[in-house]
Amino acid sequence: MRERFPGIGPDWARLDGPAGTQMVDTAIDAMAEFLRSGDNANGHGHFAASTASTELVDDARATVARLLGADAEGIVFGANMTTLTFAMTRVLARGWEPGDEIVGTRLDHDANVTPWQLAADDREAQLVLAPFDIETGRLDPEAVIDRIGPRTKWVTITGASNALGTMPDLAPVIEAAHAAGARVFVDGVHLVPHAPVDLDALGCDIFVTSPYKWYGPHSGVMWIAPDLRETLTPYKVRPASNAAPERFETGTVSFEAIAGIRAAAAFLLETGVGEIAAAEGARFEPLLRGLQAFPHVVVHGPNTVFDRTPTVSFTLTGHEPDAVAAHLADRRIAVWSGNYYAIETMAALGLQTGAVRAGVSGYTCEADVTRLLEAVGELAP
Template sequence: MAFDVEKVRAQYPALADGRAWLDGAAGTQVPQPVIDAVADAYRVGMSNVGGPYESSRRAGGIVAEARAAVADLVGAPDPAGVVFGPSMTALTYRFAAVLADGWRPGDEVVVTQLDHDANVRPWIQHAQRAGATVRVAELDPATGELPAQHVTDLIGERTKLVAVTAASNVLGTIPDLRAITDRARQVGALSYVDGVQHCPHAHVQLAELGADFYATSAYKWAGPHLAAVVAGDPWSLENLHPDKLKPSPDTSPDRFELGTNPFAAMAGAVAAVEHLAGLDSDADGSRADRLAVSRRAVVAHEEALARTLFEGLAELDGVVRYGAPQGPCTPTAFFGLPGMEPRAVAERLAERGLNVSHGHSYAWEAVHALGIGPEGGVRASLSHYTNESDVRRLLEALADLAA
């Protein structure tokens, strides 16, 4: 591998402030190529799509390029299965509304305690309106893991949809997704997978996950604030008819996208995928080929740093890591210092140049299952631009606080 973290860091203007940016799970920083792509889109000029002139054709080209880029990033079979929206939450509510249209009393929906509330509440609310039953798969509070059987045992002949995360946004837990999606498919249920925290830390191949729908957010992988839901099979969108304006396009995936697309943000998303594809300088070939090499290099880099972080936290007296999973996980740690509020810990770390998140991070079911409540904990999350110095600085600061 030819992954050089210092070379990567040099492309991120925000990192020049000398702080340790350990809040990637809340949103990553943006490299210069993405900044340039967004600025250039505005600088050159764009018009809305549908016009018989260059600036309009340029906007249409950006949309097509963005669909292709996201499809490459997640290993989707066809860019026609990529639906864009302002956030994963907004898109999930959009899909919940259209998928729930056929639910009836007696039907069932499965959600999990491991998920961000954006992949829980929309399904619960629409199930309640339809009279459908909601079944909740429980996580193991001791380990923070979600055994696949906790989900599959809830899936039955009346199950219409299974909503499950590919990686916890606070604990980092990566469940056995394929076992869950396979079981859903056996009974004819759809699977809606939250990949927001998974996509930044994995080489994603949608077919291997077995997901019918996979959600991702560009601002979690060095892009602008833009989200996408990707259909494992674009044909699955053809049978869904969301509410829309009478004159707006009735073609798929366009009919799922409300209003005018954010063309400059889409240009930034394309640049972000290209950036990710080039993180390993030895990567060559098609963008999908370069992504495969670079994403695996990133995973190896993050896993090495995560070991340092997790082992260091385990050695600190006075620091409690919540739900430390023994199985696969992203480089994310959720912890607390007994006697100190999470906000106070984050503030003290911020004074030492360390950016970490605090609170429940919208993992509403998880923080209650862990017994820590809405006050939550402190979250340190590593990214491809994190270096060992960042991790060591955090461990040293926590050691001082714990003392």
């Protein structure tokens, strides 16, 4: 698996996957091949290159749809999750009235909080955030369900926390929201690389994911449920297609990124996300246990390997997170420090300067984990 990632050399232990993974070889090649092929043209024209671009996009929608267990007609390509979410919340808010409510969570990345807050502010609606258990890092579905009321329009929830790795149980939340007449938006950015997703079975209304977290290029994908994709009124220019899903894609899409997304999705389908998750789990368990064994390390979030992604946040007694990350970088270990934009989560945990985050990806090897644990051990007070 490791040899499929040209960006992974012998020098660095790349534990920065939750912020973006290295690209798989076929996705890199697909982007370069598209740009070299002469097919680089806008879609829906009358010449061969344009037809090829149209076919690329159609096929990429179908491939990503297979990965997500969804239908291709709901797959929208965009710049990244944040941009797609800002655009969509603005569209959804067109139907909100003063006093309407949105329920979110404190486990979410800010890209799934602030777009809702600003859209709610525009309509004098309220965003209410459900708390998580700060001891375990777990989000009790009841904490969300309890906040759903007759004025709730949308429930927005993370599929997996990019800070703590927690994977909330989405099914009861979706069921309760729908029973109350509310819709559900799921941030799948940190979920898709680490767990098989079946949107047909999940039953949410909108789902977002970012291919650059799953070995593809910097880009975003949104899936929209059939009734919404037809009935919502997106902000769009007049000559652009009124047909879904194109009506949600403002301006010209990045065809080269879509070539890369298709290849990355095909890689996940061929390899199996379940298989990747199992390999990650074998690396993650010693990493988590090793961190927990240090008396000077505090692991934040779940202390078990179950119902979580292979991502862990930790702090070291007597050392600021940024200083720890710099020390690790000196030893050629790439991790992130700070809040990783999960500002509600970090505030709930009382971590003013954040934490250090290490994430296992499909290409992580045993030596990466050993190197991290040895370097953390060097910082014992």
